[in-house]
Amino acid sequence: MADVKTDSISSTEFGKLFFEFKPRFIALAYRYVRDRETAEDLVSDSFMTFWEMHETLPADINVPAYILTSVKNRCLNHLNAQIRHRRAEQDMHSTLTRRLQADVRSLSACDPDLLFSEEIRAILKQAVRKMPKMTRSVFLLSRIRNMTYSEIAAELGISVSHVNFEIRRALNLMRSELKDYLPAVLITLILSSQW
Incomplete structure (x- = not known):
């Protein structure tokens, strides 16, 4: 087949050339691209390109060598494209x-107290303003002035159990106001600290 002139090659001769060299060229391409389907595509493209250009090629060209060179170049292009793709992925x-x-790092450095403290303080102050007068007084004496239940009871002239009731009422109101912002455990911690 090597002595076939490219400008006079018939479709029958081309078919014989294709069936004779295709398996060898695929095996060679596969060694480089490591994918059977890709190897077959590269070889088929090389044969098709030759067929489309055969009338414009020099008459004395070695046809199998020409097609093999095309396969080699397509393998190189494919491998270089894979390298570029992998580099881009990397x-x-x-x-x-x-x-x-x-x-x-940003989340590790993030201090939720700093992010939400002003907003939470505003919500807490608003919630305190909404409390009934006695509840508000008991709550503020407990949380702001750090008075014990007995001290609050003595100051306001009510029983310790009434102080306990008002504190529970205040905490429930606070939990209700803050339910969208913090879990109940954190609300309890915030409410138990000075604000």
Whole structure:
């Protein structure tokens, strides 16, 4: 087949050439691209390109060598494209990793007390203003002045159990106001600290 002139090759001769060399060329391409379907596509494309251009090629060209060179070049192009693709993926992965690490550092440094403290304080103050007068007085004496239940009872002239009732009432009102912001455990902690 090597002595076939490219400008006079018939479709029958081309078919014989195709069936004779295709399996060898696929095996060679497969060694490089490691994917059977890709190897077959590269070889078929090389044969098709030859057929489309055969009338414009020099008459004395070695046809199998020409097609094999085309297969080799297509394998190289495919491998280079894979390298570029992998590098792009690695760059993207590195960028994503750096962003995730920055997010982790940011979240680690994030102090929820600082982020929400002003908003929570405003909600707490509003909730205190909504409380009935006795509940508000008991709550403020307990949380602001740090008085014991006995001291509050003595100051307001009520029983310790009434102080206990008013504190529970105040805490329930606070929990209700803050339910969308913090879990109940944190609400209890906030309410038990000075604000």
